[in-house]
Amino acid sequence: MSPEALVLALRESPAALALLSPLGQRAALPFGIPQQSAEAAGCERRATIGQITDGDGVPLPLPSLHSHFSHLDPREALLYTPQHGLLGLRQRWKEHILASLGGDTPMSLPVVTAGITHAISICGELFTAPDRPLLLPLPYWDNYDTIVTMRTGAPILTFPFFDQDPLAPGTARFNTAALREALASLAGPATLLLNFPANPTGYSPMADEVPGIVQAIADHPHPLAVICDDAYETLFFEPGMYGRSIFGALARAADPRRHVICKVDGATKELVFFGGRVGFLTFSVTGAAGEALAEKAAALIRSTISSGPAPAQSAVLAALQSPTLAAEQAAVVEVLAARYRALKAALDDHRVPYYPFNSGCFCLLPLHDGLDAEVVRKRLIAEQSVGVIQIPQVNALRVAFCGIEARDIPDLVERLARVIG
Secondary structure, rough: HHHHHHHHHHHOHOOOOOOOOOHHOOOOOOOOOOHHHHHHOOOOOOOOOOOEEEEOOOOOOOHHHHHHHHOHHHHHHOOOOOOOHHHHHHHHHHHHHHHHOOOOOOOOOOOEEEEEHHHHHHHHHHOOOOOOOOEEEEOOOOOHHHHHHHHHHHOOEEEEOOOOOOOOOOOOOOOHHHHHHHHOOOOOOOOEEEEEEOOOOOOOOOOHHHHHHHHHHEEEEEEEOEEEOOOOOOOOOOOOOOOOOHHHHHHHOEEEEEEEEEEEEEHHHHHHOOHHHOOOEEEEEOOHHHHHHHHHHHHHHHOOOOOOHHHHHHHHHHOOOOOHHHHHHHHHHHHHHHHHHHHHHHHOOOOOOOOOOOOOOOOEEEOOOOOOOOHHHHHHHHHOOOOOOEOOOOOEEEEHHHHHOHHHHHHHHHHHHHHOO
């Protein structure tokens, strides 16, 4: 679409028009090589795109490379992908989302990105700017600073993640009151990012927490983009949890005059395909307006990486078509759940304090007065041969239990306790 056509399409979503940053407003796919090549797809002689083929659209890869992808369709795995991603993969991922959230969830066709971080970056470019802040619960994943503030100049505003002392066992929950207060301080277009299961805390809302979160956002009177960072989706370990992305509830409650809800997710954790770099970006906007937002996302992809990696997209599509995929995913979740249970038990046995956690890959250990997180991190390496991540926002240590076998977790906690007490 031309920039003018995109604006016309987006009139169906007044919130999107109000929220787009200056870059987001400009973003549009030019009538360039991919579009002209697509128009010529039916020609007998196609001298358009710079791909080495047999003359009939079949790639001519080197055998030493092709042998590693011989089980995939070479036209999908070894040629350029469209800027939006492989159409079959986009359609299958939408079915995957709807199976989890329910068929009545309004959503666009997902755009394939080069990992979840890339999807968040696209949202930042579309919706944030120096006068359009990003609101986050604290503590948060430090890469949000790099993805958003460094690239777009948007300031980051924060509110406390937990509603009371997170070290009082069984009492702290997501701070919906602080979310409401933070939203009330916003006077114009802004973006809120919610990451559940959270990095670094490992916390996700219980089922009875979600209605309050959704209502707080639905009541916000100004244009608001909400990014649901669902990187660790499916990794829920306790009964009574909401147990799925909050995107569905938010999308169903969204007012198209004020809200655009964005879902970023991917194969990284859900399919345990970390190196594949296959992520997805989905909007709560449907129809022509949803297509326009997807095209703006594709324009940003075209302007940076051109298009995503074809072999990884083809592999994810093949996995999604496998009848054994659900059972394979469930087995991985159970492995992580066992490690989660072992970690909680060991922390309690050694009386090591921790922030509430019930999901994902991490737990967060606060340090008492007099201990500095960076100093302790280095001591753990030197004295105990233990590696963890320091979170200076709250002077705490993040433990990634996803990479430690359950039988080794008691030893890990014992080593931690020797230093942090």
